Amino acid sequence: QSALTQPASVTGSPGQSTTISCSGTSSDIGSYHYVSWYQQQPGKAPKLMIYDVSKRPSGVSNRFSGSKSGNTASLTISGLQAEDEADYYCSSYTSSSTLVFGGGTKLTVL
């Protein structure tokens, strides 16, 4: 199972919105509503930001939203803040009943 495809880096300005894409196939993102997004700060464990494509766990800011179209999922962060600077990973359930992650995207807030 190949990794999902994410851009290596994205840049945004404080207060603006940015979107991170996650491209998969009909064997993962395209067939299941089980896409998750994680935020990872340096030296820390990943933190779940979005699950089931667009649901937010308790305590996660509503500035974070998720969506899916075909084989591609997206994470949108609105009202960018300096604290949002981190690595972001997507993941998806697959037709093999396993989990595949994306390669990660480094978000820089300038």
Next chain:
Amino acid sequence: QVQLQESGPGLVKPSQTLSLTCTVSGGSISSGVNYWNWIRQHPGKGLEWIGYIYSSGSTYYNPSLKSRVSISLDTSENQFSLRLSSVTAADTAVYYCAKDLTYSLRGFDPWGQGTLVTVSS
């Protein structure tokens, strides 16, 4: 609330077996619909799902690691463990344990803090 903590040797020799334990606090490891996972992250790289054990004891592994991986439950200690055999330098990584938030492989929360395992002679 549930918290997880990994423990185990930080250094393992090539060809030996890596063994890690995840201690769960704030909830019973054997109750309810719970999936307990191991995930690893190679230095400076992305995440790789290793496998899970269900609260009843059934397991499911990443096919790429299946021949070398074993995950088990210790309900008396409220722990679950990872064993990875015949390790090489390619198994050097930070290893995390995590619980599925809702159902199998639909989102991991919470996570342990992670533990770095280096494979070297």
